[in-house]
Amino acid sequence: MLKVAIFTAERSAEEISVSLLKSIEKVQIFKLYAASSDFLAKKFNCELIYDTSNLNAIGMVKSIQKALPIANYIRSVSERIKDINPDIIIFVDFGGTNVRLAKKLRSIGIKAPFIYFFPPGPWGKTQDEINNLAQPFDLFLVPYKFYLEAYKRTGKKTFLIRNPILDDESKIFPARSLSFGTGKINIGIFPGSRSQEVDWILPFVLDECMNKRNNFTFNIYPFGPLEKNIFKILISKKISVEEKTTKSVDAAIVTSGTMILRIIKENIPFVGVYRIHPWDFFFYKKKLERPNQVFIPPKYNDKRICFLLPNILLGKNVFPEVLFPYEKLWDKVEYTIKNRDALLEASKNVISELNDESYHKDLGTLIFTNIKIKPQPLF
Structure with missing residues (x-):
């Protein structure tokens, strides 16, 4: 069975991951390994490899305060991924940490396709900086048009995808x-x-x-x-x-x-x-x-x-x-x-x-037509 690893660090990233994973599931059944809270484990056949509930931070100052826990996270997850040997690895949001983690995984020889779903925003960055953070990844799924050209210029496959929240039919009220x-x-x-x-x-x-x-x-x-x-x-x-x-x-x-x-x-x-x-x-x-x-x-x-x-x-x-x-x-x-x-x-x-037509919706098909991976047996 296909093995998929996913790295998130906050509830919002987990929520937007659900539709992505369901779309992949329509193309290929998989076993999920997640660095997340238990939110994804309740929705998929999932093995929780690290609880990331307390890793998220907003801004540079708060991120510095999380430096030691994040270093421990990267070290622990890197060792675990070597044992799992996943077929696909998906990184969701959580820019600075996910880029560091991806580079670490490449450095220890992980060769699976790396997909970045909601990569870091381009503001405040030069093209050289975007090129540098893009190095370990194979496919970028970007949520807004102002991301698109910067990531395309890295030479990596880049697609504009619709924010899953827009298709969530659940209502706030009552x-x-x-x-x-x-x-x-x-x-x-x-x-x-x-x-x-x-x-x-x-x-x-x-x-x-x-x-x-x-x-x-x-x-x-x-x-x-x-x-x-x-x-x-x-x-x-x-x-x-x-x-x-x-x-x-x-x-x-x-x-x-x-x-x-x-x-x-x-x-x-x-x-x-x-x-x-x-x-x-x-x-x-x-x-x-x-x-x-x-x-x-x-x-x-x-x-x-x-x-x-x-x-x-x-x-x-x-x-x-x-x-x-x-x-x-x-x-x-x-x-x-x-x-x-x-x-x-x-x-x-x-x-x-x-909502315009330039945003891709069928993410599972989009992924499997743009990464090199052999079809897996169902059982």
């Missing part, structure tokens, strides 16, 4: 929420699935929302695996919540890029909150000031570039985003409520951009 406040306007708070999004960004969001609880009702939606963390934060801030089922919200505060795409699909105006470390911003700014950049995101204001994917896709500052605590969150929430219709129209433009 949903269980943790609610507080007494106002008539409902604001949804959507923490992400990464620990940093919940443990570091959510407290900042709640501090601003608590000051407005007499005028608004806030509904927290714990969609990811970190519900216990959310309750700990609520207890630490002495916020009493009521558990209820809600059918809609008037606007959303979102801390996750993956959830932003789901929110856009549901026609909800939103504020994106990333809250990066100031040192990270200094690092990104310096990178984007270098010559010969493959891609530079549009400007958000005179001080910085856009970080939200929808703004990058549209090529201009449309959706409000909060990057630092000094950027007042509540001003952006009020802007979102007042400009609801314009933001919903912009959301339609984003979906239209991601």
Whole structure:
């Protein structure tokens, strides 16, 4: 039977991997070996080779703090993969670490085709840097048009693929929420699935929302695996919540890029909150000031570039985003409520951009027609 190894490090990467693996399964039955959480193991014939639940990080500063666990991960997985000897290896998102891991696996003689699903974004990189990170890989499946030419110029096979979230038919509402406040306007708070999004960004969001609880009702939606963390934060801030089922919200505060795409699909105006470390911003700014950049995101204001994917896709500052605590969150929430219709129209433009016919859907066939691998017996 075909042996497939997949490397993910966060829930969103695992969620988008499901449709990819199902598409491969239609062409060839396989045994899956996953470095992930137990999410994939519940959906496939899967052997979990490493629990990556605590490896993800946002930004350079947080990544440095994870340096030792990631080094241990790469060493452990490299030894395990030698024993498994997979027929195909798939890397999903998690740019810096997956590139390091792929180079390590090549250095120890792993010859299976390497597929990168959602490779690192091209912003802040020169073509030479893209060429360098592309070395160990055989096939790139990129999710957005602004990735395409940079990866094609590496000489590796590169295809534009449709983000699986766009084809996910599950709806956000009705949903269980943790609610507080007494106002008539409902604001949804959507923490992400990464620990940093919940443990570091959510407290900042709640501090601003608590000051407005007499005028608004806030509904927290714990969609990811970190519900216990959310309750700990609520207890630490002495916020009493009521558990209820809600059918809609008037606007959303979102801390996750993956959830932003789901929110856009549901026609909800939103504020994106990333809250990066100031040192990270200094690092990104310096990178984007270098010559010969493959891609530079549009400007958000005179001080910085856009970080939200929808703004990058549209090529201009449309959706409000909060990057630092000094950027007042509540001003952006009020802007979102007042400009609801314009933001919903912009959301339609984003979906239209991601829905055109240039995006490939049949990923299983795409993969097997572009890698060298012999058909395997079913049993």
